[in-house]
C-alpha cells in the first residue's frame with residue numbers, strides 16, 4: 659500500500675461524507691428501470707450536458723466500448739489518436755467488440771487536427787473500410803493530460819459533420835478540461851453525438867462512468883450494456899457516490915492541476931530527469947535520463963511509499979488527485995532530492 663499514490667487518479671477512496679451519501683441512497687432494481695438514485699444521476703448528468711439522456715455504466719471502458727458497438731458495424735473504421743485509450747488500453751475492444759479498424763492521426767501532445775482527420779477519411783470504395791466515427795479524447799491521458807481548445811473541438815466537429823462521421827468523446831477526464839479551460843458542459847453536449855465521462859477518476863467516486871447522448875442512442879446503448887452483462891441491480895449505492903462526486907468535487911480539480919504544475923517545475927531541475935511534458939491538468943509525464951534504470955527508480959520510490967507508473971521506456975507518470983496531501987507532496991520532493 660502506498661502512502662502517496664500517484665499511479666493514477668483511479669486510486670482514490672470514498673471519504674466519510676461520500677460513504678454516508680452512498681448508504682443514504684434509496685435503491686431499486688436498475689435493470690427494471692426503478693433505481694431512484696440511478697435515475698437521479700442519469701437525469702442530472704443529461705441536464706448538465708443538455709443531452710436527451712444518459713446511462714450509468716460500470717467503467718469508462720464499458721461506456722466507450724458500448725458507444726463503439728452502437729456507432730459501428732463490422733468493417734467500419736474509427737479515426738482516433740495513436741495514444742487513444744480506446745485503442746491502447748481497452749483490450750483490443752475496437753476489434754473484438756465493434757469489429758472495426760482504426761486510422762490514426764494527431765500530434766505528440768495527444769491532440770488531433772482537422773487536416774490529419776481529413777487525410778484519414780477513406781473514399782467510398784469497396785476495397786476500403788468505411789470511415790464512420792471520429793473519436794476524440796479530452797483530456798488526453800497518454801498525451802500528458804492535455805486539453806483541446808474549444809475552437810479545435812468545433813473544427814473537428816465540422817469535419818465530422820461534413821463527412822458524415824459520428825463524433826464520440828472519451829471524456830474520462832473531461833471535467834479536468836472543463837475546469838482548466840473554463841469550458842461548458844452544455845457546449846460539449848451539443849457538439850458530440852456521444853460522450854463518456856468517468857466519475858471514478860479525479861472526481862473521486864469508487865466506481866462508475868456515464869454515457870451521454872440522444873434518447874435513441876441511449877436506448878440502443880442500454881440494450882448493448884445488458885447484452886454484455888452490464889445490467890446492474892441496486893446500483894443506486896454507487897450512483898449516490900457519483901452524485902456526491904459531481905456535487906462536491908469538480909471545483910477542487912484546480913488544486914490537482916496546480917500540484918502537477920508545481921511538481922513539473924521541481925522535476926525539471928533534477929539531474930536524473932531528461933525532460934518533463936508541461937502539464938495542463940492533473941497528469942504529469944516525464945522522461946528519465948537514458949542511463950537510469952527505470953524499474954529501479956520506480957521500485958525505489960515504492961519502497962518509500964510512493965507509487966508512480968510507467969508510460970513506456972524511460973517515461974514515467976504521476977497523476978494528482980484528491981487523496982494527495984500537501985505533506986505527501988513534500989515527501990515525494992524530499993525523496994526525489996535524495997535519490
Ligand SMILES: Cc1ncc(COP(=O)(O)O)c(C=O)c1O
Pocket residue numbers: 668716717718719720722743744795797798799828830831856858867
Ligand atoms: C482516457 C481514458 N479513457 C477511458 C478510461 C477507462 O476508464 P476505466 O478504467 O473506468 O475503464 C481511462 C482510464 O484510465 C482513461 O484514462
